Amino acid sequence: MYPFALCLLAAVSSVSASTAQTCKTLDAKIPGRVSYPDSTAYNASISSYYSGQERDLNPGCIFRPTSTSEVSQFIKLVTSSGNTQFAVRGGGHTLWPGAANVDGGITVDMRAMNSLSLSEDHKIAHLGAGAVFSDIYPQLTPYNLTVMGGRVPGIGAGGFVTGGGITFLSRKHGFSCDNVYGYEVVLASGKVVYASQSSNSDLWLALKGGSNNFGIxxxxxxxxxxxGNMWYSDLSYNYTDSVLSANAKAFSKFMKPANYDSAAMMGMFVYYTNQGFGVSNAMWYVEDVANPKVYDAFTQIPNLGGVSELATVDKVVNDFGQNLPATTGRSYQLTFTFNNPPASVYLQLIQIWEKRITALSKVEGLFIEFLFQPQPVTNGTNMFGLTPGKTDYVLIDMTAAYDNASDDALVESVINDIVKQQRALLKSSKYLVDFIYLNYADISQNVLSTWGAGNLAKLQAVSKKYDPKGVFQTRSPGGYKLFKK
Incomplete structure (x- = not known):
């Protein structure tokens, strides 16, 4: 018996006959690209997902294409093979289960498609959709160039860009997806198209936030x-009332339109672990300027020290990434957006969080990050429905990392309760914005409906035009789908 057949039999309890046959046929048609459970290649792919929830899923096989032609062949095969379901993954950093993996189906691991080339005038970077930004940045450094990618190691282009993308340059140039000249896309029919402002422009726009709804x-x-060089600082502080008050005042002032500096991006982190509370600020300035004055209100707060450097993007990403684990046991994340309020409101948001978060004090391996950051200043070429050029949107990312699945229900309940109270406070004071950022959201958050009924209708129309049979709505179940079941 062939080795792949043994692997398929070992996984028969969760893999349908249709999927098993599709894996076998795919392996025969494109040799060397398919791996099966318990093989080295399969295990390496599964273990590289960031969250335990994604690592818990076991596809019937993993397909690792190396060319657009191979992706096209895959789509043609899988759509003609009964009810086989599939997922598409890049960096694998989305936390919730099924975002970029599929139990019993076929996962397409795009990371071998990681090429990079520059246009002759060096204004366009042609990037394979499976590329990981922390691998791309060092290749661009010799040219004193960068692209709008992830700020920590391991972030893949595919999900990051199609879901928006927040970068060091986001206050100057918006979301990463605002800065895409074009996409090469394999449609549900297997046809390869190019989507740009002048060709398939409706698809080009839909992919600016539309995630995995239209093709691969x-x-x-x-x-x-x-x-070239940019400035990066990461300072830690004692968690005291005076430090919190000073940071709230500094951040509210930083976010006022009168103080807007397009080169200045930052994150104010309040966090909690089994050892207690903490505060830190990460500050990035995308010019070769040390200690920019725009951050004086933060750097002058009595602190415990930290990083302060002028460095290239690749080094900044690696240095900042040292603050985060390479993977987590379990993870949960929620997000919301609001208009910049007075410092007193920031303090109220922190007090809500502080009062409730101690209910998780006995959760093993706990790390809760409550992040305030500027939302990108968009130019409006996306599907988000945000006001172009607006500089005072604030984005919250609340993420929990912990060890055990047995704590899932408790962690999710507490985080949801905190966010519910915080949103209620902001809504009553008229600061809350009805927008949910896809890349920080949990699957429980109704993301697409917050972008406006008109934009959702546009996305649905593009789906019906380019995927009339709804392959990416029904056969690729991960992500935020355009049509309710």
Missing amino acids: ITRFDLAAFPL
Whole structure:
């Protein structure tokens, strides 16, 4: 018996006959690209997901294409093979189960499609859709260029760009998806198309936030921006009332439109672990300027020290990434957006969090991050429904990491309760914005409905045009789907 057949029999309890046959046929048609449970390649792919929830899923096989032609062949095969379901993954950083993996189906691991080339004028970076930004940045550094990618190691282009993408340059140039010249896309029919402002422009716009609803992207043509050294600082503080008050005042002032500096991006982190509370600020300035004055209100708060450096993007990403684990046991994340309020409101948001979060004090391996950051200043070429050029949107990312699945229900309940109270406070004071950022959201958050009924209708129309049989709505179940079941 062939080795792949043995693997399929071992996994028969969760893999349908249709999926098993599709894996076998795919392996025969494109040799060397399919791996099965318990093989080295399969285990390496599964173990590289960021969250335990995604690592818990076991596809019938994993397909690792190396070309657009192979992706096209896959789509044609899988859509003609009964009810086989599939998922598409890049970096694998989305936390909730099924975002980029599928139990019993076929997972397409795009990471071998990681090419990078520059246009002759160095204004466009042609990026394979499976590329990981922390691998791309060092290749651009010799040219003093960067693209709008992830700020920590391991972030893949596919999900990051199609879900929006927040970068060091986001206050100057918006979301990453605002800066895509074009996409090479394999549609549900297997046809390969190019979507740009002048060709398939409706698809080009829909992919600016529309995630995995329309096809499998195989190449991004991204704007390349000049950037040599940038400034990065990460300072820690004692968790005291005076420090919190000073940070709230500094952040509220930083976010006022009158103080807007397009080169200045930052994150104010309040966090909690089994050892107690903490505060830190990460500050990034995308010009070769040390200790920019725009951050004086933060750096002058009595602190415990930390990083302060002028460095290239690749080094900043690696240095900042040291604050985060390579993977987590379990994870949960919620997000929301609001208009910049007075410092007193920030303190109320922190007090709500502080009062409730101690209910998790006995959760093993706990790390809760409550992040305040500026939302990108969008140019409006996306599907989010946000006001172009608005500089005072604030984005919250509340993420929990912990060890055991037995704590899932408690963690989710507490985090949801905190966010519910915080949103109620902001809504009553008229600061809450009805927008949920896809890349920070949990699957329980009704993301697409917050972008406006008109934008949702546009996305649905594009889906019906380019995927009339609804393959990416029904056969690829991960992500935020356009049509309710």
